[in-house]
Amino acid sequence: MSMSVLSPRTRTVFAKEVVDNVRDRRTLAAALFYPLLGPAMILFMIYAVSQISKESEGPLELPVSGREHAENLIAFLEQNNVTIEEAPADPEAAVAARDADVVLVIPEGFGDSFTSGKPATVELVVDDSRNEARQTVSRAELLLYAYGRQIGDNRLKLRGVDPSIANPVDVARRDVSTPQSRAARILSMAPYLILVSLFVGGMYLAIDSTAGERERGSLEPLLINPVARSELVIGKAGAVLLFTTVALVETLVGLSLVLNYFPLERYIGVRMTLPPSSLLAILLICIPLMVFIVAVQLMIASYTKSFKEAQNYISLMLLVPAIPALIMAVLPVDESLWLVLLPTVGQQLFINQILRGEAVTVTYLILSSLVTFGAGVALLAVVGRRYRTEGILFR
């Protein structure tokens, strides 16, 4: 097999597949256009996050029903960056219909209870199932508690009692999440997006050159030529690898443009950088991964009967490496050896570490690369064996 790697026949197969597929709009779109979607998505999400942060800093718009019953409370709210709005006629219906996030209802008896020193009730009309309203609701809640506490403290003071005696536990909450850390969470999607571009870049070529070739009836004539089956497989794998590499480079360039040249500080207040050395490291980490992914695609495409069938299976394969990524997003997973050794999983971990500027365990990286590369070569050998059987044509 090593003899055939650079044989003229292998190069002929490689060149033909490249020329043929460059002329295919679908293949070209997959290699050139889809990889840009990842960086574009990251850009969009950073923008979305910056909008959410703005919301939490702007004035709180609060519809209030019965404001005439509690002028003091209204004044307190207005001092605390709240814009009081006219309440809808039916607050419950308005919240249920999503016309308002939250409505403050001050009942008629509020003033009487208040002056007589009894707990005075106000109502917040909310819909707890609405995630997007949660931030507004909790801001309103916190302000109302703060108001109650301020009044309580004053009452104690009037009676000559230190207010702190009523506060045995003081919970100080410090939110350390910054726009930057929220943006970094978005960046943790990047490894999977890189992985997706690796799958998509050469996908159509992998299918076209195998299942597609069989489906259109050109595989049988091709196999009659004096070319070793391994030469065919290596030539085709090389072409798929080239398209995959193009997709990867494009994703990395897009990512570095977003992080290094787009004025991110305008949106999230800080710069995030991806130095060339990190880009190079990601590229190197991806080399064995690309061999593995190309092999997986060729194997699927050589065992499926039609273009469509191959496409279905390969698209499903995209979800498999997403599973560990999803688990990692929910559960904190440390880099344990068995996890790192799984092809696609380990690389996602390493790329994540590099993006965060953390140190990568070199021994793990080497082991993972060897295992992934080895698995890829083994799968290519399976494809080669498949090509040597009658089954490649007739079953």
Place this chain on the structure above:
Amino acid sequence: MIAFDSIRKAFGDVVALDDVSFRAEDGKITGLLGPNGAGKTTALRILYTVLEQDAGAATVDGFDTRRERQEVQKRIGALPDAHGLYPRLTSRENIRYFGRLHGLSGAKLEANIDELVTLLSMEDIAERRTEGFSTGQRVKVAIARALVQRPTNVLLDEPTSGLDVPSTRAMREFIRRLRENGASVVFSSHIMQEVAALCDEIIVMAEGRVVASGTPNELLEQTGKSSLEDAFVAAVGSEEGLS
């Protein structure tokens, strides 16, 4: 020179070829005649190395199709049942691809292509992408790419199937030319007239066996019939599947 000796091939329980033997000499046209399902395509596929027999031996110029596959492939040009082309490549590029895989390149390869383009009257389609070609145009490109290396052994599976009358006549003329150049030509057909008109040797097959073989005259003698048509029907046992 092609030799097929006591070949047996089964797909599961279905015996496609049962002890089939024949020879195809250089400078002669050998026809495999038989109804669909007789085993013609299976026999050709074993010869052009995409199937392997269960028993017996097939050789091309003395090279074994199983043990010396690449040597055999270098010496044959085959038109399989499947005529699939690369639709995004031009006719010339389709042909050139196969020529390169045979180790040809440069002026020699282009000269071979030009010759085939002229011989098959495909000047008008040579530089066009093959997407949307008619059956006739497709067969021409498929034949040209199969023969671009000028093989001495030519295997054609139903080469006239789907062609119109002028194309069929041109194809028959082309097959005669191959014989004149000294090649050993084997082609399969279920059309009696075609085989009768072209072949020096005829192998009549039915249900995976050779039921009669020889020159047209020998076949008449063997069956005791006065016309080749009657001889074929007598050999196959029924008219079914022949035309």
